Amino acid sequence: MIHRRCILAAGAVLPFAAQAQAPQAQAPWQPTRPLRMIVPFVAGGSTDVAARLVADQMGEKLGQPVIVENRGGSGGNIGGEMVARAPADGHTLLMGVTGLLSTNPHIYRTMSFSPARDFAPVGMCYTSDLVIVVPLSLPARDLAEFIALAKSRPGELSFGSSGHGASTHTATELFRIAAGIDIQHVPYRGSGGAMNDLIAGNIQMMMIQIAGAVGAVQDRRLRALAVSGPRRHALMPDVPTLAELGFPQATATSWGAVMTTAGTPAPAIARLNQVLREALAMPMVMQRMANAGVDPQASTPEELAAFLVSESEKWGRVVREANITVE
Known part of the structure; x- marks a missing residue:
């Protein structure tokens, strides 16, 4: 069971x-x-x-x-x-x-x-579990800095997803509501295109399954800010959870x-x-x-x-x- x-x-x-x-x-x-x-x-x-x-x-x-x-x-x-x-x-x-x-x-x-x-x-x-990732070019070294940046530029930052209603979309909306930030949704047909645009800096954030981001994080093409599960993940043990960072209501799997x-x-x-x-x-x-x-x-x-x-x-x-x- x-x-x-x-x-x-x-x-x-x-x-x-x-x-x-x-x-x-x-x-x-x-x-x-x-x-x-x-x-x-x-x-x-x-x-x-x-x-x-x-x-x-x-x-x-x-x-x-x-x-x-x-x-x-x-x-x-x-x-x-x-x-x-x-x-x-x-x-x-x-x-x-x-x-x-x-x-x-x-x-x-x-x-x-x-x-x-x-x-x-x-x-x-x-x-x-999912992980919040941002391009290295974005001036946000941790989640607090990302939230502060988004609040200083309401409606200007964007996040990608694998499509309307996908977990990469709705889990980010759950986080956005919890954090009180205004960021724009850019849907893609699958995560691949979104990840390419994220690495290039065309979008500023994505909340994606850890499997889809771990390689880019390890290769230092993306920066991981937080994982969405109730505990840290074995593939990213140094990345804190949303709950650890003050957003337990945004926990999602x-x-x-x-x-x-x-x-x-x-x-x-x-x-x-x-x-x-x-x-x-x-x-x-x-x-x-x-x-x-x-x-x-x-x-x-x-x-x-x-x-x-x-x-x-x-x-x-x-x-x-x-x-x-x-x-």
Whole structure:
């Protein structure tokens, strides 16, 4: 079950729970052809890394390859729609993330699908703390100096994200509200372009998963100011947490979870959950995920259903307070 940081809520779990019912005992489901795992972002980020690690191992255990496809755009909605409209037979998976599953329904005025209605939970995959990074050219050596600079130039500094509603966007809005600063959002189609512009100094800040920034920080192309999790991260042990710096209300963790198309038979979901959990328990997978800055995190489908409801409520409040909308 999910243990890390008590991220599951104990409240009502509908409507996701309607897709997470325990199956009756019967022969294990087996796929009849290769599976697809849709990653709703461009290649190279922590979501993509985690997806490829578990897809390889799940494929070995299922006897059919699990092929990762990157389908970025619209804050993950393009990839999400592919899975929502796929046959409900267990052969199409989604590496769903915080933004797509819990934030997008609150910010997009029109969506062609509903995550709560059109996806079925399979299991959690990972959690990932974020880090606030700035270019070395910015005259801010620590978080206090960055906040002071932003307050002295209201509306002039900008931050990048991997798209409207992504955790790189909403977690920064949570921090912006807590710090009382006015900085402008510049959305990108994935984190890669945002990071390139950040290093070049075209934008002044980004809050990104540690996996996406650790190399640039170690190479002294970016400066890390704070991590978003409740404790310091092993990959950046010298970087303080937001809570240490006086902003416990801005603590945030992004995550990834494997979903499939709603209506998929319960035996297929049970088998997919089993092989996902087995993959996440493998020492090689655990080590490679840790090296990439993400923490393996398993769950049952029912636990994931409850978590998705609680996360939707949390980030819905941030969306309303920050007045985030997308036409």
